[in-house]
Amino acid sequence: MxxxxxxxxxxxxxxxxxxxxxxxxxxxxxxxxxxxxxxxxxxxxxxxxxxxxxxxxxxxxxxxxxxxxxxxxxxxxxxxxxxxxxxxxxxxxxxxxxxxxxxxxxxxxxxxxxxxxxxxAGLPYEVAPEVAADAVDEWLEIVMWAQRTLPDDAVHGLRGPLRTIHLHATDTPPGVNAEYLIRLDEDGVSWRHGHEKATVALRGPLTWVLLAFYRRIPLDDPRIEVLGERALLDTWLERATFG
Structure with missing residues (x-):
């Protein structure tokens, strides 16, 4: 390393x-x-x-x-x-x-x-698709755990009117499900796999969607694309933290 x-x-x-x-x-x-x-x-x-x-x-x-x-x-x-x-x-x-x-x-x-x-180090990086997809799954599961378990966690600040976030990987091979719909409403956060029009979408190769979702690269990185209300995605990244 x-x-x-x-x-x-x-x-x-x-x-x-x-x-x-x-x-x-x-x-x-x-x-x-x-x-x-x-x-x-x-x-x-x-x-x-x-x-x-x-x-x-x-x-x-x-x-x-x-x-x-x-x-x-x-x-x-x-x-x-x-x-x-x-x-x-x-x-x-x-x-x-x-x-x-x-x-x-x-x-x-x-x-x-x-x-x-x-x-x-300025070197190229790529994650195996099945690992990257599971890393997104796990991150969403951690957010759900924080919502259930930690009453003072920042995730509770995401409650409000219905808004949705779509994560769309453009390069996944057959058998890897890397399409996500995250729902934010008065009950809090929920999510499922699927492709659907959303309030905001984060789109790009799976490795870079993952790294943006983990706040490792900025949303204006040329390897990804944000479509729709970017402010919602900014709010998600600020408040959906690691517990």
Whole structure:
């Protein structure tokens, strides 16, 4: 993930609070945290300070050491998930207490943060269609979880008169459903797969629809197109957050 020749102190444009090194350390720590919880069948959240190697290499600015640490972090979580199997009981913050939840969550965590690092390095990026589509599904499911569970979450600010958002991927292969209709009304947020005229549509290749939906690229990026009332999509991106 740490691209050869990349300045580790460079600000990541898509997550401007982080440098490239901070981004990598965040991801590696998260992978190790999940690996420990899955391996031990954690019944409650494990504090970060109890995770071996969570902080990463002591030396700063050492790309080789950071690469090796991140690779080991990935190996740890993959080994733990494979050994446990998807149905193993493991605590999660979303109430889906099994290892399968963490396999899916970490797949998308890596997908999006790898995009952060790749775009910071100025390199091309593409996500496998089935992974990108499931990442959108999961994000919408997280928004629904926040709506059900967190009374003070910003998602409740989306309630109001009926408005709709359509996500339309232009390059999906057969068997991948990447058409979405998100409904906002007085009852809150709901969604389904489907193609339908909407108040606003976000259209483009699936990778870039995903990254726009995750607020990784701006809505005026030339690789995507916004049709209709852009202000609604801006409001969605502001308030439909990660819980």
């Amino acid at each position: 740490v691209t050869s020749g990349t300045d580790l102190s460079r600000t990541v444009p898509t997550t401007p609070d982080w440098s490239v090194e901070q981004l990598v350390r965040h991801l590696g720590g998260a992978l190790r945290w999940v690996a420990l919880m899955v391996r031990t069948g954690a019944e409650k959240e494990v504090p970060e300070e109890e995770v071996p190697g969570f902080e990463g290499p002591e030396a700063r600015g050492d790309a080789a050491a950071l690469d090796a640490w991140l690779a080991e972090s990935g190996d740890l979580v993959v080994s733990a998930l494979r050994a446990a199997g998807p149905d193993a009981r493991v605590w999660s913050w979303a109430g889906t207490d099994d290892a399968g939840f963490w396999a899916r969550r970490m797949t998308h965590e890596v997908t999006v943060h790898r995009a952060d690092a790749t775009l910071a």
